[in-house]
Amino acid sequence: MSKAGADEGGAGGCGDSAKQLEAKDEKGGTLLSKLPAGPGWTKVSCPCCFSERVEPLVVVKLGGKVGPETKRWLIKMIGAPQKDGGAALLAHPGEDASGDIIVVSAPRCTLLRAAEELGLCKTYRSGDMEAFSYNDRDNFKDSDNMEAFLTLAERQYIVKYELDGLRAQKDLRIPGLPESRMLQKRDNIWQxxxxxxxxxxxxxLHNRKKLKDLGEAWYSGNQLAQPLDSVNDYFGSAVAFYFSFLDFYTWSLLTPAILGLTISYFSGEAQKEMVDSVSGSKVIINDDDSGPMISGHMLQAMFSMIWSTVFMELWKRRSSSLSYRWGTMNLAERFAEPRPNFHGDLGVNPVTGRMEPLFPEWKRDLRMVLVSVPVVGLFLGLVVLGMMCFYWGEAQVKQLHKDWDSLLSQALLYIPSVLHIVYTNMLGNVYRNVAQSLTEYENHREESAFENHLTAKILVVSSCFPLLLSHYLIKCRVSSLTGSPFFLQFTFFNNFAVLFHIAFFKQDVPLLRKRLASLLIVSQLVNQVTEVVIPFLVDRFISAPHRTESEDDPQEDKFRNQRTLPVFPGLFAEYIELLVQFGYLSLFSCVYPLTAVLLLINNITEIRSDAYKICNLFRKPFSPPVANMGVWQVAFEVLSFVSVISNCWLLLLSPRLQELCREGGLTSTNVLLLAVLGEHVLILIKFIMAALIPDEPDWIRKKREQMEYTSMQALKEQKLQPEVS
Amino acid sequence: MSKAGADEGGAGGCGDSAKQLEAKDEKGGTLLSKLPAGPGWTKVSCPCCFSERVEPLVVVKLGGKVGPETKRWLIKMIGAPQKDGGAALLAHPGEDASGDIIVVSAPRCTLLRAAEELGLCKTYRSGDMEAFSYNDRDNFKDSDNMEAFLTLAERQYIVKYELDGLRAQKDLRIPGLPESRMLQKRDNIWQxxxxxxxxxxxxxLHNRKKLKDLGEAWYSGNQLAQPLDSVNDYFGSAVAFYFSFLDFYTWSLLTPAILGLTISYFSGEAQKEMVDSVSGSKVIINDDDSGPMISGHMLQAMFSMIWSTVFMELWKRRSSSLSYRWGTMNLAERFAEPRPNFHGDLGVNPVTGRMEPLFPEWKRDLRMVLVSVPVVGLFLGLVVLGMMCFYWGEAQVKQLHKDWDSLLSQALLYIPSVLHIVYTNMLGNVYRNVAQSLTEYENHREESAFENHLTAKILVVSSCFPLLLSHYLIKCRVSSLTGSPFFLQFTFFNNFAVLFHIAFFKQDVPLLRKRLASLLIVSQLVNQVTEVVIPFLVDRFISAPHRTESEDDPQEDKFRNQRTLPVFPGLFAEYIELLVQFGYLSLFSCVYPLTAVLLLINNITEIRSDAYKICNLFRKPFSPPVANMGVWQVAFEVLSFVSVISNCWLLLLSPRLQELCREGGLTSTNVLLLAVLGEHVLILIKFIMAALIPDEPDWIRKKREQMEYTSMQALKEQKLQPEVS
Known part of the structure; x- marks a missing residue:
């Protein structure tokens, strides 16, 4: 604590801040409480923003070699008002001016102005959600109490938004940095x-107290419902949308699960009867593709095709209610500052009239069509090539093994698989970087557009070829865990691909059924273990000892400690997992009616384990406000249409149907034609159903129209103003 | 003219109006000029609306037995201000108070207020199109000169809109009508x-002078471009959109036409070479499904699949520019008065806060799902049943004819066709009424929604079965022409159905080619004749003699004369004709590459004949402002996706491909599977292309976003107002 005396720099002078911190800790007792305003913190620029205690929101970790003059300059930048090119936030130098962290918070006015710029909706006087307006702040509920008005996630995101938006107002040399690091005018400072x-x-920063409350309501008890509003409050809407979807999906599984149980029960009955009637011959039971399964087979197929569309449409309605509830249905990302990496010629935005980089839409379209599409196509081609080489190589070594039949040739049998794994791995790594660069090159103005295009690129290549998909699934999870990328490769690898292969090439329904069943049971178990148990153990026994926290530790060390947790890897792996599940269910469940039951059981534990994981095993993520699941919604919808193809195909393979056709005297070509006809009709029905079910509930539509109407009226009034006054 | 003296009634006294009219006519010389304000016309309520001359816009034809007191009351209603429950229009009693017409016009204020209510966009001071606001009228260009500010079609539609919107403010007895015709409060008076x-x-009313100018610019000369702005001005945006689409479509045909010519030329060359090489044997020329055609065949098929998507996407962009240009991109139909037939419990509209009938959305959805869908399904079933009975009957009588081979059995051969025609006809008539009632029952709030749902219903049933479709095509045209519904039945009947039948059941490509060619040449010719020549002759030699107009006729008689023209039958038949054309082109053109050439030639004359027809052969239609083609756009897009199925199928049938497959050692099932795979990939490509090409040009998007942004800002400002002032 003696270091505190050495500090002379931080704007506003932070003489005895560390002492104060400590004192506070002893008094307050909560692990991460508010820091007192005044000494240590930079000064607020307007009186309305002054409050007794300042809540630390974000920690900025500085490099080891950063001198005190650079830190002082940085703190000044963070604290300076926006008209002077600062971020208008509050900064605290930690223990002293030479420490390697800066704690950042935000005063009221900055928060409110950013909330307006982001287009957040908040509860108005009338009780409706309305787009927040800074000038009209007094008419919004709780607008004097930031902790009730904005969620923790929103406040933290706003800090990041302001920091990311810092731009040099003129050419500038950063104190303590070499000449070569000069800032040019309009350079992004944070970058x-x-x-x-x-x-x-x-x-x-995590808020230990809130986190504890959230955990108790979320995963500790036997509660059925998730505290989604609190999740949105603490982790932000992106995470909350994932958990809402998981919740909605899990409960929607009830219907197919009940149907599946019924079908299994009755087909079991029917099998027994058959056994009785042909008593003695037990062959029928072992013969998996026996008759009785088939009627259930068809019922299940038809049901799952309809169910997936109804499910997606109902989710859209739920999603729009949630986004109204969370105030994100009217996000003004288009009108806010562009994302930091966005570049273009400086000019006046014709829409908002603000000075910012401009990049014409047609150029982006051109880049997408002429660069992104061909490159993605190339990688698709490489994946297919790899696949074909693998099959060719496998056939070769099998032939070789047959000819030689030695130990060496036996070992050779593994070579194609190993080579293919290595190839796919390398391709996957390269592609991830390429996708990132391509999306960067497309130069999207909004963060959400960037994210959606990146996810779409990865999804297209990976889901077009299930091999890469499972690869990504593992990749994302494993790399975020133990650092060993090959850890679970061999367990998960090929799951989906194997099912595809069996269904469409081998055309062997009984085998498909067996594999699906074992896969659902075994791999879901393994999944849970790797997702939670291992990270938990790693965290508890490997990482945690380095991070023992005692009550006496200074607040700063606790902040630093949060950095020892691994970075939250994003929701990609989580969504992919659901997508694969949804794939099992909608594509193949007709051959194994218990799929939905197993998935339901899995998901009920999955909710808890995911909740535990995000609360305890990772650093808290920044989460921008979002209005829906983005591109994932499209992915699920596409899968639901692909399911028609798969189900029709599986029905075509069913021995019962083939027998019927043979009895009916239809040639295989005619049967195939009929199946194609049926598939087209079903896709048409799904389209019509999707069009008929409205995407938002009636009351949301009314609210939205009301907003449109009032803003139309307001526009007309406003144009009149200059004349009147 | 002596009758004029007997008139004492019309509000405002119309003593010597007829004389004035005559005087004007002699002076002005134009056939339909403005009537002088003052005597005859009802008085305007505000001074700003007074103008020297009043332009007659709409004629109301009264029943023969309507007494002068009823007419006087009606004129008073039309002229009364809106706060007194009137329409705030201008009315003129024609020759005298007992004549059977009322001429209606609209004063400036009524026009401007209605323009705001309809959400029309007009040129603002800044040069941009902005939603018109009555209070801000001085900042809009030309807002003091109604004839420049609103188009003729808009002015006439506004008169109709105001008349249709007349509602009784209290229980009321109409003078001269029996007690049983009492008006209840809020009854729609016009209905x-x-x-x-x-x-x-x-x-x-037609405006002879404008019509003459329009005709000269449109169809008299050799001009290539249509005067679309003038068409929009005179006939309104619905008609203008049809002609714009026809125009755009015709020019888009150039590419496939050139390709078609090239393919025909080269395949002709190749044929000749083949003939040379196997000189002497002329068989190959006669054999239509010979080899050389096939490479062109494939090229044409691939091209037409891509072309149709690109065409539709580009049209959407064109369409959105047009709607910006014509000020209809921001129509506020949702916020305006509901359509007259809309019923529901009286209440406060939550969006606009106005008192009006309310009808919950879910009830409408329920009615659609539970009533409309099953009924439409039933009719589909009946059509299929009729079709099956026809084929069954035909097989029966053929068998009979084979067995007996007499004159009687020969006559019997025609019975199934005749029965089927009668059945389809009856079904079509019944269905048209049913569709109308169903859509009425669904109780749509907006006129455009009503129209779209009605068109969709008819389209679904008629295009699902080409038989009914061609039936409708004839029905609409013929009934509007000579009154003989069976006139062209036998020429057109089955056109489309025959092609389908040949392609999908008989699977005979050469026959398909021949039929398509003959159909394109013969039926298009017949088409043109029936569409224009016959009505023209009928009009000139049958109707016209009853309608000889001399310069000396009083204006009123000229107005009356316009009623002798047949009612414009709407654009349904016109659009259907284009849809069928587009069907020929996208579904079957790969077997006959010259399709596009023939269609191009046809369309160039079609533009002129349609223009002539609408200008001269029909009464002028009312045309509400519309922002796009409505449901027709969807119909064309659906057809463009169906074309993939048809083209893949035709490729599959091509002998060249089958030969290749046989050489490649593929079984027919495998070939079929490959074709299905190809079809799915092509549909996917079309989807992606449709998603990648933006639906509106960049500059429109910017304008739209700018509007959204400014109205968002205005809303925030406005909420602040009460506090400030």
Missing amino acids: KLSSAGVVVDTFP | KLSSAGVVVDTFP
Whole structure:
């Protein structure tokens, strides 16, 4: 604590801040409480923003070699008002001016202005949600109490938004940095600082007390419902949408699960009867593709085709209610500042009239069509090539093994698989970088557009070829865990691909059924273990000892400790897992009616384990406000249409149907034609159903129209104003 | 003219109006000029609306037995201000108070207020199109000169809109009508009057001078471009969109036409070479499904699949530019008065806060799902049943003819066809009424929604079965022409159905080619004749003699004369014709590459003949402002996706491909599977292309976003107002 005396710099002077912190800790007792305003914190610029205690929101971790003058400059930038090119936030230098962290918070006015800029909706006087307006702030509920007005996630995101938006107002030399790191006018300061190694990391702080409450309501008890509003409050709408979808999906599984149980029961009965009637011959039971299964087979197929569309449509309605409830249905990302990496010629935005980089739409379209599409196509081709080489190689070595039949040739049998795994792995790694660069090159203005295009690129290549998909599934999870990328490769690898292969090439329904069943049971178990148990053990026994926290530790060390947790890997792996599940269910469930039951059981535990994981095993993620699941919604819908193809195909393979056709005197070509006809009709029905079920509930539609109407009226009034006054 | 003296009634006294009219006519010389304001016309309520001359816009034809007191009351209603329950229009009693017409016009204020209510966009001070606002009228260009500010079609539609919107403010007895015709409070007056036989007809007046100018620019010369803006001005946006689409479609045909010519030329060359090489044997020329055609065949098929998507996407962009240009991109139909037939419990509209009938959305959805869908399904079933009976009957009589081979059995051969025609006809007539009632029952709030749902219903049943479709095509045209519904039945009947039958059941490509060619040449010719020549002759030699107009005729008689023209039958038949054409082109053109060439030639004349027809052969239609083609756009897009199925199928049938497969050692099932795979991939490509090509040009998107942004800002400002002031 003696270091505190050495500090002379931080704007506002932070003489005895550390002492104060400590004192507070002893008094308050909560692990992460508010820091007192005043000493240590930069000064707020307007009186309305002053409050007794300042809540630390975000920690900026500086590089080891950053001198005190650079830190002082940075703190000044963070605290300076926006008209002077600052971020208008509150900064605290931690223990002293030479420490390697800066704690950042935000005053009321900055939060409110950013909330308006982001287009957040908040409860108005009338009780409706309305787009927040800074000038009209007094008519919004709780607008004087930031902790009730904005969620923790929103406040933290706003800090990041303001930091990311820092731009140099003129050419500028950063104190303590070499000449070569000069800032040019309009350079993005935060990006420059990151590339210069000054800022190593920026992460939001956990609030231990809130986290504990959330955990208790979420995963500790036997509760059936998730506290989705609290999740949105603490983790932000992106995470909350994932858990809402998981919740909605899990409960929607009830119907197919009940149907599946019924079908299994009755087909079991029927099998028994058959056994009785042909008593003695037990062959029928062992013969998996026996008759009785088939009627259930067809019922299940028809049901799952309809169910998937109804499910997606109902989810859309639920999603739009949630986004109204969370105030994100009217996000103004288009009208806000562009994302930091967006570049273009400086000009006046014709829409908002603000000065910002401009990039014409047609150029982006051109880049997508002429660069992105061909490159993605190339990688698709490489995946197919790899696949074909694998099959060719396998056939070759099998032939070789047959000819030689030695130990060496036996070993050779594994070579194609190993080579293919290595190839797919390399391709996957390269592609991930390529996709990132391509999307960067497309130069999207909004963060959400960037995310959606990146996810779409990865999804297209990976889901077109299930091999890569499972690869990604493992990749994402494993790399975020133990650092061993080959850890679970051999367990998960090929799951989906194997099912496809069996269904469409081998055309062997009984085998498909067996594999699906074993896969559902075994792999879901393994999944749970790798997802939670291993990270938990790693966290508890490997990482945690380095991170023992005692009550006496200074607040700063506790902040630093949060950095020892691994970075949250994003929701990609989680969504992919659901997508694969949904794939099992909608594509193949007709051959194994118990799929939905097993998935239901899995998901009920999955909710808890995912909740535990995000609460305890990772650093808290920044989460921008979002209005829906983005591109994942499209992915699920596409899968639901693909399911028609798969189900029709599986029905075609069913021995019962083939027998019927043979009895009916139809040639196989005619049967195939009929199946294709049926498939087209079913797809048409799904389209019509999707069009008939409205995407938003009636009351949301009314609210939306009301908003449109009032803003139309307001526009007319406003144009009149200059004349009147 | 002596009758004029007897008139004492019309509000405002119309003493010597007829004389004035005559005087004007002699002076002005134009056939339909403005009537002088003052005597005859009802008085305008505000000074700004007074103008020297009043332009007659709409004629109301009264029933023969309507007494002068009823007419006087009606004129008063039309002229009364809106706060007194009137229409705030201008009315003129024609020759005298007992004549059977009322001429209606609209004063400036009524026009402007209605323009705001309809959400029309007009040129603002800044040069952009902006939603018109009455209070801000001085900032809009030309807002003091109604004839420049609103188009003729808009002015006439506004008159109709105001008349249709007349509602009784209290229980009321109409003078001269029996007690049983009492008006209840909030009854729609115009509907009541129509059902009581007081108002027989309401139609907009032609403006001979404008019409002559339009005709000269449109169809008299050799001009290539259509005067679309003038068409929009005179006939309104619905008609203008049809002609714009026809125009765009015709020019888009150039590419496939050139390709078709090239393919025909080269395949002709190749054929000749083949003939040379196997000189002497002329068989190959006669054999239509010879080899050389096939490579062109495939090229044409691939091209037409891609072309149809690109064409539709580009049209959407064109369509959105047009709707910006014509000020209809921001129509506020949702916020305006509901359509007259809309019923529901009286209540406060939650969006606009106005008192009006309300009808919950879910009830409408329920009615659609539980009533409309099953009924439409039933009719589909009946069509299929009829079709099956026809084929069964035909097989029976053929068998009979084979067995007996007499003159009687020969006559019997025609019975199934005749029965089927009668059945389809009856079904079509019944269905048209049923569709109308169903859509009425669904109780749509907006006129455009009503129209779209009605068109969709008819399209679904008729295009699902080409038989009914061609039936409708004839039905609509013929009934509007000579009154003989069976006139062209036998020429057109089965055109489309025959092609389908040949392609999918007989699977005979050469026959398909021949039929398509003959159909394109013969039926298009017949088409043109029936569409224009016959009505023209009928009009010139049968109707016209009853309608000889001399310069000396009083203006009123000229107005009356316009009623002798047949009612414009709507654009349904026109659009269907284009749809069928587009069907020929996208579904079957790969077997006959010259399709596009023939269609191009046809369309160039079609533009002129359609223009001539609408200008001269029909009464002028009312045309609400519309923002696009509505449901027709969807129909064309659906057809473009169906074309993939048809083209893949035709490729599959091509002998060249089958030969290749046989050489490649593929079984027919495998070939079929490959074709299905190809079809799915092509549909996917079309989807992606449709998603990648933006639906509106960049500059429109910017304007739209700008509007959204400014109205968002305005809303925030406005909420602040009460506090400030």
